[in-house]
Amino acid sequence: MADGYDHDFLPTPIPLPQPTQDATELTYPRFTVLLDTARRLAVVTGVNIDGALLRDLPRTGEWRLDPRVAADLQTGPEVYSRNDLDRGHLVRRRDPGWGDVADARAATEATFFYPNAAPQAAGFNQSKELWLGLEDHVIEYAETTDQCVSVFTAPVLADDDPTYRGIRIPLRFWKVAAWQGPDGPASAGFILDQTDLVETSRGLLAAPPLGAFRTFQVPVAEIARITGVDVGALGDADVLRRGSIRPTEWISLTSSDDIAL
Numbered sequence: 001m002a003d004g005y006d007h008d009f010l011p012t013p014i015p016l017p018q019p020t021q022d023a024t025e026l027t028y029p030r031f032t033v034l035l036d037t038a039r040r041l042a043v044v045t046g047v048n049i050d051g052a053l054l055r056d057l058p059r060t061g062e063w064r065l066d067p068r069v070a071a072d073l074q075t076g077p078e079v080y081s082r083n084d085l086d087r088g089h090l091v092r093r094r095d096p097g098w099g100d101v102a103d104a105r106a107a108t109e110a111t112f113f114y115p116n117a118a119p120q121a122a123g124f125n126q127s128k129e130l131w132l133g134l135e136d137h138v139i140e141y142a143e144t145t146d147q148c149v150s151v152f153t154a155p156v157l158a159d160d161d162p163t164y165r166g167i168r169i170p171l172r173f174w175k176v177a178a179w180q181g182p183d184g185p186a187s188a189g190f191i192l193d194q195t196d197l198v199e200t201s202r203g204l205l206a207a208p209p210l211g212a213f214r215t216f217q218v219p220v221a222e223i224a225r226i227t228g229v230d231v232g233a234l235g236d237a238d239v240l241r242r243g244s245i246r247p248t249e250w251i252s253l254t255s256s257d258d259i260a261l
Helices: 101-110 126-132 134-142 220-227
Strands: 024-028 031-036 041-050 085-089 117-121 148-155 172-181 184-193 214-218 251-253
Touching (some): 126 134, 126 184, 126 214, 134 148, 184 220, 214 220
Antiparallel strands (some): 024 031, 085 117, 148 172, 184 214, 214 251
């Protein structure tokens, strides 16, 4: 089984987005993490998903540090203890779990390395459930063509993110899904905003009562602007370029029916 994100997975090659800062490349079965060791968080992740071959495997695997990187360059268990922070999967556990059972299990268990996690407020509501289901929605849409999707996800590593236990907690996350449409490559970009759920002034995270997650569909070019990540051809393939959306417009999502594909 090939290691890492495969840029030739779709009929039109899609390179892994590249950050401006130095990052350590970590390859896992069917996905890659680019780790910003200064922030101790991923700046880009990329995974290949074969929707036709996905398996619904029982959850196995435990969170662990990646031995290829020094422990003090990863956001490890000490950040997540005794608070309301989740170890938020960037590459979802299920995404690389397709094909042969043994390969699928190995790939899903690899998603539990800490470089593939980022701190997320623990509370669930409709908008977070929507965020977690975006890949499924895109896969269902893509089933009419190629049944394969590549997904890129990471926190927005902003300079003004609040400091907590020696790291800065990201307030926003971005995601770009890419697939082969009938007229060539297509992409869609999304932002999850947890600003209203993060409170660090008293050393607490996600302490109630706080606000809600907010999920947006945004132009892929806007993701490149706010992250500094070079998204390459993903910007030109953006489905929003076909409509009347302004280049910097954020579309608030309340259900999957609001997603433009």
